[in-house]
Structures are given as C-alpha cells and as structure tokens.
Amino acid sequence: MHVLVSGGAGYIGSHTVLALIRAGHSVVVVDDFSNSKAAVVGRLEALAGQQIPVQAFDLTDRDKTDRLFDTEHVDAVIHFAGFKAVGESVAKPLTYYTNNLDTTFSLLRAMERHGTPKLVFSSSATVYGPRSVLPYREDGEEPIEAVNPYGRSKVMLEHVLTDVAAAAPALKVALLRYFNPVGAHPSGMIGEDPGGIPNNLVPYIAQVAVGRREKLSVFGGDYDTPDGTCLRDYIHVEDLAEGHVAALEYLTTATEPARAFNLGTGHGTSVLEMVHAFERAAGRPIPYEIVDRRPGDLPVSYADVSRAAAELGWRATRSVDDMCVDAWRWQSQNPEGYPDA
Template sequence: MYNILLAGGAGYIGSHTAVELIKNGYNVIIVDNFSNSYPTSIKRIEQITSVSPVFYELDTRDDDFEKVFKENKIDAVIDFAAYKSVGDSVKKPLEYYDNNLFSLLNTLKLMKKYNVNNFVFSSTASVYGNVEEKNLPVKEDHIRKTTNPYGNTKIMGEHIIEDLYNSDKKFNSIILRYFNPIGAHKSGLIGEESTDIPANIMPYLTKVAIGELPYLNVYGNDYDTVDGTGVRDYIHVVDLAKGHLKAIDRLLNNKVGVEYFNLGTGRGYSVMELIESFSKACGKSIPYKITDRRAGDAAVSYADVSKANTILNWYAEHSIVEMCSDSWRWQEMNPKGYEK
C-alpha cells in the first residue's frame, strides 16, 4: 500500500483529496500547522472514510518536519501548504514569500534527503495573470506573468521544481494549476473554512446567505466581460481532488520529469452569474455591493483542460448548480464552521 504525505492536508483541498485517496486504498499521512484550518477537519475525514489518517501538527518550515520522513516510508508528497489569498499577498508580501517558499524548499530538501521522488505541487491559474482574449481558454504553455505576490510565489515554486529536476532526473513531479475550486463533499462534513474572514468568493457568499456577513463585495463591474464583473472557471473541489488521484497514479507508474496540468472545467462564469446560481441553490437573494477593482485581480480566466483530459484521463463532472448546492449544504450543516 502506498503512503502519500499531504502537507497542508487539513485544509480545504487537502481534506477532500485525503478522502479520495483513502477511498482508493492509499495510506494518507497529513501534516498541518492549522494556520488556516481546524483539527475537526481531520476528525471529519475519519468520519467519512472510517480510517484515521496518520497526523502530525507541525509547520513544514520547521526542523521537526524531518521526523515525518524518519518515521514513515513515503512514496509521494502532495504539497498544499501555502497561504492563498491574492489580496492578502499584496498587503503582506513577505509573509507570503516566507511561508510559500520556505515550506516548499524544506519539503523538497527532505524529499531529496530521504530519496522520495514523487511530488505533486498545488499551483494556480494566477500564474497566467491577465490573459488576453485571443489566448483563452488558457493552455499550460502560456507565458507565466502573474499580477500579485501570491502568484509570484507559485511561479517561483514551479521554477524551483524545474531546477531540481534539471539537477536530478530521478525527481518526478506533476504541477497542478487549479482554477477556482468551490463546492464541498456531498456529506456536508468537510468544506471550505478559513481562520479569518474568507478571501475566496464562495465561503464569503455562504456566510452572507446565513447572515454572518452583511453583503458580498463585488470587486469591479467595468471589466470587458458579459456583465462587467470578473469571469472565473469554477471547479468542484471533489473533481479537483480526483485530479490529484490521477496525478499520483501517473507518478507512481511513470517517469514524467516535470509535467503541468490545468484543472478547471473549461468554462467561465461571471461573479453575477455565480451569485444568481447560488441564490437559486439556497433559495435566498444575496445582498451585494459593487466596489472598486481589487489589486492583482485578472478580468477573465478559464482553462484549456484538454491536456488533463487526454493524458490524465481526468474530466470535471460537476455542474455550477451542484457546486453551489454542495457549498450551501456544507454551510447549512456547519453554521459556525468547524470549531463550534
């Protein structure tokens, strides 16, 4: 049985990936410092799968991360451990560079030391920055030119992985560039939760719907889009989690070097279209205010997913309606989030 280490595995995408890996017969080892998650998510993974993942509470930048490699024979690492808010990264760039790069470097150094050569890296559509209409849907070979520090940390991360491979051809990695994950596990037991006011749109929307936040800020309605609001490629988090399963399977059975895959649906929805879909799912109208554009945001972003379709045999299956109703179920079943 293969042992897969999930760094940052208590978080939103990590917890859903843990469930899919366990369901498919993998042993999962989770490391997290709960900087943006809660211990309850580990218990919920157990509740869904009836399996207790091995768990270490620690920071992947710290020296004691080494004990995870000493105590377990690891076959592959998936690295989710990072800060992820574009807006925050503009305000606190040094914290973003510190966490996102030192955690990656420490993980890779330990992998090298313990001869672990299979690596999946969480990258992002933010690496493409503002993509001109003629280049949409965006392909993996599009130039990397982000508009914010968060995206820079991910571009640097991708370069580090490429340079490592160039120096050591044993190193085998898949870089997944996620578009905009929303939705939650059908059980309503795990979903997107942050320790602060959410920066991503869906957890903000769900908190407006239950009355915890007064209204949604819509950042800009003067973009060159269908209704002036930003367009994004929303993808159900369970589809995304299954993409990791395909990536792990490929790494364990092939030498790939460094491969890149977009994970999205290939279709964009505007913020107003998302609000409309979500309103239908929760049966409430959502108060919102149009405010200025947010620094670092791109106007339109949606993926060409043909590479993941053909090479990984991976397809996003959930519709926007399911994404919205699953997010709403998670929020309704956990009105105060994980902790209470």
C-alpha cells in the same frame, strides 16, 4: 501508495485525503493548523471510517520534517502547505516568500535524502499574468508570471521544482495549476471555512445566505462580459481532489521530470451567474450591490483543460449548481464553520 499530504487539514487538502483513501492509498497528514481547524481531523476519520495519522508541526522546521521521513516510509508527497491570501501577500510579502518557499525546500531535502520519487505540487492559476492568452494553456507562448507575491511564490516554486526534477532523474513532479475551487463534500461535514472576511466569492455568498453578512459587494459591473461582471473558471473541490489522485497515479509512468496541468472546467462563470446559482441552491435571495472595480482583477480567466484530459484521464464533471448545492449544505449545517476545538 503511502502519501504524505502537507496541509492535509485545509480546504483542498482535506478533500484530497478522502479521495486518496477512496482510491486505495494510505495517508499521513502534516499540518500546523495555522490556516485550518483541528476539528476537521475527527470528521475526516468519520467519513473515511479509519484513523488518519496527523503530525502537527511547521514544515519550515527541517529537522522535524526529516524525522518524519525517518519514521514513515513515504512513497509520494502531495504538497498543499502554504499561505494563500492574495491581499495579505501584498501586505506581507516577506512572510509569504519565506513560508511558501521554505516549506517546499524542507520537503525537497527530506525527499532527496530518503529517496521519495513523486511530488504533486499545489500551484495556481495566478501564474498566468495579464499577457497570457485565453484560454490559458500550460504551453502558452508567454512565460508564466504573476502580479502579486502569492502568485510569484508559485511561479518561483514551479521553476525550482522543474530544475530539481531535471537534476534528479528518479524524481517526477506534477505541477497542478488550479483555478477557483468551490463546493464541499456531499456529506456537508467538511468544507471551506475561511478565517475572517472571506477572500473568495462563494464563501462570502454562503455567509450572506446564512445570515453572517449583510450583503455581497460585486467588484465592477461594467466589464466587457455578457453581464458586466468578471468571469472565472470555478471547479468543484471534489473534482479537484480527484484530479490530484489522477496526477499522483500519472507520475508512476511519467517520462518528463516535471509537467504542468491546468485543473479547471474550461469555461467561465460570471459573478452574477454564481450568485443566481447559489440563490437556487439556498432557496433565498442573495442581497448584493455593484461597487467599483477592484485593482488587479482580470475581466476573464479560464483554463484550457485538454492536457489534463489527455494525459491524466481526468475531467471535471460537476456543475456550478452542484458546487452551490454542496457549498450551501456545508454552510447551512455549519453556520459558524468548524468549531474551534
């Protein structure tokens, strides 16, 4: 298939581009580089051994989006483009709702006009709210909900995409709810390069290990968990990328208009367990201190991944140690992340 990958220069998008090419698909990337660096493109081409067409524009521009579909025969779309920082979404809710919804609406209109029948959507485990029962199931009794604007934008879009697919018999949609992506490509050439202070645990640990930050603040050490710190379902970004390819290929024979899938490992790893795994990978101690709990953090979050295993034929295979080894290789080879140019 010829696949349009929106946000394909970002962390998860770039790894998925390589996974698609490995699986024999061709790609065109659309990215406005608001949350990524142009330098990733050359590295992707070096790893793929081929030129990767890239269109640099904002997908909220409906005319440019439509013109792209005029010039490219697109068999399927994998949609990553969107703002994703939870804290920023609380401070700038209108920005998040506008961008995350409008990019999707723009793509849907172009797909409808040009008869593109397959969409894999980047959703999130944040659609599971405090009433959701562990392990989180796609068909849980509680409705999906969220506690911040970023998560609510994903909930809204899951409803929109389900409604649109139900009204357009030719359209099939996979809604991928993924948990905590970490790690990097085993080459160390591409990885996670957050702007500013990292919002997620592992990039912060990596920056402490490489000397960019003094120490890690662990938010809460008195939760009802084995070591008192929060448990999360961490998944290697390479496993996650392969999950997108599996979902894309599933859509060829899908009978349901829209179907949600959890992409995770199915078990939780604590903050301190992740710190110690990274210490093993880096061969050095990670300084940390326990501080007050952070408002809104759930003590435990992990997925039931049986649906993805049964219907996509996909399961995460890489361990927490694999995640940390690959994340450290990326960070140690690129201590300041991607170059600006």
